[in-house]
Amino acid sequence: MKTDALARVILDRCDELAALSSEPGFLRRVHLSPEHAAANELVGRWMTESGLSTWQDAAGNQCGRIEGREPGLPALLLGSHIDTVPNAGRYDGMLGVLLAIAVAGRIEPGTLPFALEVVAFSDEEGTRFGTALLGSRAVAGSWDDEWWNLIDDDGITLFEAFQDFGLDPARLPGAVRRPEELIGYLEVHIEQGPALEDAGRELGVVTSIAAARRFELSMLGKAGHAGGTPFERRQDALVGASELIVEIERLSRARGVIGTVGRLEVFPGGVNVIPGRVDFSLDLRAEFDDDRDEAFRIIADAGKSIAERRRLDFHSREFYRADAVVCDLDLRAAFEAGIRATGDGEPMALWSRAGHDGVAIVAITPIAMLFLRCRGGVSHHPDEAVTVHDVAAALTAFEAAVRALAAA
Structure with missing residues (x-):
């Protein structure tokens, strides 16, 4: 044929x-x-x-x-x-x-x-x-x-x-x-x-x-009433997670790697409740292992810094790695x-x-x-x-x- x-x-x-x-x-x-x-x-x-x-x-x-x-x-x-x-x-x-x-x-x-x-x-x-x-x-x-x-x-x-x-x-x-x-x-x-x-x-x-690595990331804050909690007392996990997501994009562009947040879950999820916990994913890729690993180190440091400034807790867990x-x-x-x-x-x-x-x-x-x-x-x-x-x-x-x- x-x-x-x-x-x-x-x-x-x-x-x-x-x-x-x-x-x-x-x-x-x-x-x-x-x-x-x-x-x-x-x-x-x-x-x-x-x-x-x-x-x-x-x-x-x-x-x-x-x-x-x-x-x-x-x-x-x-x-x-x-x-x-x-x-x-x-x-x-x-x-x-x-x-x-x-x-x-x-x-x-x-x-x-x-x-x-x-x-x-x-x-x-x-x-x-x-x-x-x-x-x-x-x-x-x-x-x-x-x-x-x-x-x-x-x-x-x-x-x-x-x-x-x-x-x-x-x-x-x-x-x-x-x-x-x-x-x-x-x-x-x-x-x-x-x-x-x-x-x-x-x-x-x-x-x-x-080279790829995948992580489950979490920002932990404190849920509260959207109307009754003043901004200065809020520990809003979603705002902290959002700040890190924007930072992931900025860092990825600057370092020539590919960082993607494809999944985000907000708890407790009420329209009138300050989010107390956010779980989100990170897919990180690069041509070389060292570039990938250094990018994650910087992202993790950024997550800890954001959490400290906003009185939150930041955690990460790797669930996939391919060199x-x-x-x-x-x-x-x-x-x-x-x-x-x-x-x-x-x-x-x-x-x-x-x-x-x-x-x-x-x-x-x-x-x-x-x-x-x-x-x-x-x-x-x-x-x-x-x-x-x-x-x-x-x-x-x-x-x-x-x-x-x-x-x-």
């Missing part, structure tokens, strides 16, 4: 996957749900049609493989994820899986000096249980048994969800891949930012994946060769502000990523959009990268 025609098929398949949603009217597909099972079945069928042998691993990841010049060779792993955030777009993760299947389908079995595997990771976003990368961490052998006690919004534990899905938690170690089984991991993903579009480029090679991941130079070079094969000029390099499964997979094998532009840089939203032309370019570059590694 010609590249442009196959690109259209890939986009049609993205539409089919987007129809597998737990919420009418918008896309939501979470780990170990009936929709996840249906997506695995559909992706597995497409893998089979492309000539791959298929299986679902012990963590619920959908996998496929074609052998190299002899059976049992180490594999080059291609893939992305098929779970979504709430009210998602249809290309984040899914497009990378479908591109990987398409590339595998264009490779004649038994011709490469390595096997080729495709994986559709089951849980990159962490929407259901609040902990991201569950699928890839299972593969990488970095699973934390404390996660079995995580609870979703319906009170179902991760342990119970595994059983409901037909998986045996005791067999989870069966998903682990050993470093000697793999030669690398390649992923194609929409950029989730505007850099490529602003530069007028179709594709870009990723240099690294962001920066540098993409492998040899695998990057293969993607760069792939970009040149499309005629898109000298490859544009950029670092990923978003996290990806490669953050976990790098523990067992080198990784690299290719970005393709998305309209307006929009992601995690129904307005995600890509063009057939750019998907075709990504397909050409992805296949060329695999063949460049085979020829190396």
